[in-house]
Amino acid sequence: MKKKPLVIVTRRLPDAVETRMRELFDTQLNIDDRPMSPAQLVEAVKIADVLVPTVTDRIDGAILAEAGEQLKVIASFSNGFDHIDVEKALARGITVTNTPGVLTEDTADMTMALILAVPRRLVEGARVLTPDHDWAGWSPTWMLGRRMAGKRLGIVGMGRIGQAVARRAKAFGLSIHYHNRHRLSTEIEEGLEATYWDSLDQMLARMDIISVNCPRTPGTFHLLSERRLKLLRPEAYVVNTSRGDVIDENALAKLLESGAIAGAGLDVFEHEPTVNPKLLRLAAKGKAVLLPHMGSATIEGRIAMGEKVLINIRAYFDGHKPPDRVLP
Ligand code: DGY
Numbered sequence: 001m002k003k004k005p006l007v008i009v010t011r012r013l014p015d016a017v018e019t020r021m022r023e024l025f026d027t028q029l030n031i032d033d034r035p036m037s038p039a040q041l042v043e044a045v046k047i048a049d050v051l052v053p054t055v056t057d058r059i060d061g062a063i064l065a066e067a068g069e070q071l072k073v074i075a076s077f078s079n080g081f082d083h084i085d086v087e088k089a090l091a092r093g094i095t096v097t098n099t100p101g102v103l104t105e106d107t108a109d110m111t112m113a114l115i116l117a118v119p120r121r122l123v124e125g126a127r128v129l130t131p132d133h134d135w136a137g138w139s140p141t142w143m144l145g146r147r148m149a150g151k152r153l154g155i156v157g158m159g160r161i162g163q164a165v166a167r168r169a170k171a172f173g174l175s176i177h178y179h180n181r182h183r184l185s186t187e188i189e190e191g192l193e194a195t196y197w198d199s200l201d202q203m204l205a206r207m208d209i210i211s212v213n214c215p216r217t218p219g220t221f222h223l224l225s226e227r228r229l230k231l232l233r234p235e236a237y238v239v240n241t242s243r244g245d246v247i248d249e250n251a252l253a254k255l256l257e258s259g260a261i262a263g264a265g266l267d268v269f270e271h272e273p274t275v276n277p278k279l280l281r282l283a284a285k286g287k288a289v290l291l292p293h294m295g296s297a298t299i300e301g302r303i304a305m306g307e308k309v310l311i312n313i314r315a316y317f318d319g320h321k322p323p324d325r326v327l328p
Contacts, residue, residue, distance in 0.1 A: 003026075004024070004025050004026040005025050005026065005049035005050055005072075005313070005317055006025070006026045006027075006028065006047060006048050006049045006050070006070075007021060007025040007026065007027050007028070007048065007049065007050040007051075007052060007075075007313065008028045008044040008047070008048040008050070008051055008052065009021065009027065009028065009029050009030060009052040009077075010030050010035070010036045010041070010044070010051070010052065010053045010054060010056075010057045011030055011033055011035070011054050011056065011077070012029065012030065012031070012033040013029075013052075013077065013302070013306050013309075014299070014302050014303050014306055016303055016306070017302075017303060017306025017307070017309070017310070020306075020310055021306075021310065024310065024313075024314065025050070025313065028044075028048075035056040035057060036057060038058070038062070038063060041053075041057060041058075041059065041063050042063055042066045045059075045063060045064070045066055045067040045068065045071050046066060046067070046068045047068065047070070048070070048071055049070050049071065049072050049073070050071075050072065050073040050074075050075055050313050050316075051071065051073075051074050051075070052074075052075050052076070052077055052309055052313075053074065053076050053077070053078075053083065053084070054076070054077045054078055055078045055080060055083050055293075056083075056272075057083060058083050059074060059083060059084040059085065059089070060085050060088075061085050061088045064085060064088045064089055064092060064094070065088075067092060067094065071092075071094055072093075072094065072095060072316065073094065073095045073096075073097065073312070073313060073316050073322070074089055074094055074095070074096045074097070075097045075309045075312045075313050075322075076096065076097065076098050076099070076309075077099060077305055077306065077309050078098055078099060078305070079098055079099055079100055079102075079103050079107075079296070079305075080098070080215060080216060080242075080243060081096065081098045081326050082215070082216040082217070082243060084096060084326075086326050086328070087328065090328055095316055095322060095325060096325070096326040097308075097309075097312035097313075097322045097323075097324045097325055097326060098324050098326055099304075099305040099308040099309060099324060100160070100324055101160065102301060102304035102305055102307075102308060103295075103296035103301045103304075103305065104160045104161050104164050105164055106295065106296045106297070106298045106300075106301045107161050107164075107241055107295040107296050108161055108164030108165045108167075108168055109168070110241055110267060110291070110294065110295040110296075111161070111165045111168075111211055111213065111239060111241045111267075111295070112165060112168040112169065112172070114239045114241065114265030114266075114267065114289060114291070115148065115153070115165075115169065115172075115174075115209055115211060115237075115239055115265065116148060116172070117265060117289050118237050118239065118263045118264065118265040118288070118289050119145050119146040119147075119148055119209070119237055119262075119263065120145040120146070120148070121143055121144075121145045121286060122289070123283075123286075123289050124143070124286040125143055128143075146208075146235070146262075148172055148173070148174060148209075149172060149173030149174070150173055150174075150175075151174055151175070151208035151209060152174070152175050152177055152206065152207045152208045152209070153165075153166075153169045153174040153175065153176055153177065153207065153208070153209045153210075153211060154177045154178065154179065154197070154203045154204065154206070154207035154209070154210045154211070155176065155177070155178040155179075155194075155210075155211050155213055156178075156179055156200065156203075156210060156211065156212045156213060156214055156223065156224070156246075157179075157180060157212065157213040157214025157215065157220075157242065158178040158179075158180040158184060158194070158213070159180075159213065159214070159215070161213045161241075161242075162178060162180070162211075162213035162214070163184075163188070163192065165211055165213055166178070166192045166194055167192065169211075170192060170193060174209070175193070175195070176192055176193060176194040176195065177194065177195045177196075177197055177203055177206075177207060178194050178195070178196060178197065178203075179196075179197045179198075179199075179200045179203050180196070180214075183196050183198075184196070200223075200228065201228060201231055204224075204228055204229075204231040204232055205231045205232070205233070206233075207232070207233075207236060208233070208235060208236055208237070209236065209237045209238075209239065210224075210232065210236065210237070210238045210239065211239045211240075211241075212224065212238070212239065212240040212241070212242045212246050212247060213241065213242055214242055214246060215242065215243075216242065216243035216245065216246055220243075220246050221245055221246070222245065222246070222247070222248045223246050223247075224238070224246060224247040224248065224252070225248050225251065226248050226251035226254075226255075229247070229248065229251050229252055229255050229260075229261065230255065230260065232255075232260070232261050234259060234260055234261065234262060235262050236261055236262055237261070237262050237263045237264065237265065238252065238261060238263075238264045238265070238266075239264070239265040239266070240264075240265070240266050240267065240268055241267040241268060241295040242268060243268050244266070244268040244269035244270040244271070244272060245270045247270075249269065249270045249276050249279065250276065250278070252264060252279075253276060253278035253279050253282060254278075256282050256287050256288060257278070257282065257287075262287075263287050263288060263289075264279075264282075264287070264288045264289075265288070265289045265291075266279065266288060266289070266290050266291070267291040267292075267293055267294060267295045268293055268295075269290075269293075272293055273292070275290065308324060311323060311324075312324050312325075
């Protein structure tokens with residue numbers, strides 16, 4: 001009987017996915033469910049035929065340099081793949097796959113939730129009603145937020161998730177603007193009633209809300225730099241469900257603190273799981289809503305991601321091209 005490939009999974013996955021993984025492959029799970037240390041990752045790439053990392057594992061050049069000849073596939077349990085040095089992996093003949101498409105709607109839902117939660121002070125309001133609250137009752141001038149209908153939403157990165165955000169925001173009466181490396185087809189633009197801005201700077205200066213939905217690539221590190229953040233209007237809000245370091249977090253904190261930007265809704269951070277203390281203080285003051293990277297965290301989404309991982313690994317060992325190969 002042919003030997004089953006050894007698949008090392010760096011975190012716990014949904015039960016159904018782990019069960020199927022065990023049926024199909026010689027599977028080693030990380031029972032601890034804590035991110036593996038670099039030393040553990042090195043041990044894994046020395047023996048695994050397939051590594052299944054997540055966004056909490058940094059598979060950099062140093063780790064890949066230790067990989068044995070047997071490592072054939074890195075099947076990431078993630079949509080983003082900025083945690084993997086793809087170029088180095090490909091150069092070593094390792095196939096890299098991700099899980100695109102299956103967390104689009106969930107991430108867009110969370111983005112929309114933040115687009116509403118920050119200007120409407122949802123979290124601040126919810127914090128009032130603790131068991132020992134002293135709420136004095138409704139008042140005409142208390143807890144006033146900002147109306148979203150009629151406001152301009154600028155989406156930075158109009159891929160699958162950006163477009164799903166646009167569909168939702170349109171239904172809430174926001175006008176849709178976007179900046180993207182490539183302009184969308186006229187058909188898609190018309191369907192979304194979206195206005196394209198060739199210049200990110202000009203778009204930033206005109207919007208009421210900015211939603212960051214571009215992937216983290218070498219070109220998007222600090223795309224929203226201090227200089228660009230300073231272009232925002234003082235009434236503007238910033239939402240990020242992509243990757244923390246697409247925004248210069250320190251600059252954002254500084255501008256929120258000074259009132260140069262009205263508020264922020266962040267699901268991702270530059271140095272996860274560490275969260276910039278300045279942002280935490282701003283959240284306590286109601287200037288930011290911070291979530292612990294849970295944009296795609298649904299049971300359905302995680303199972304679908306696991307299914308994609310399984311399909312990609314199976315395709316490779318059945319001699320086919322995995323459908324979600326990350327290309328150079
Ligand atoms: C991803 O998969 O890239 C998300 O950020 C985590 O689910």
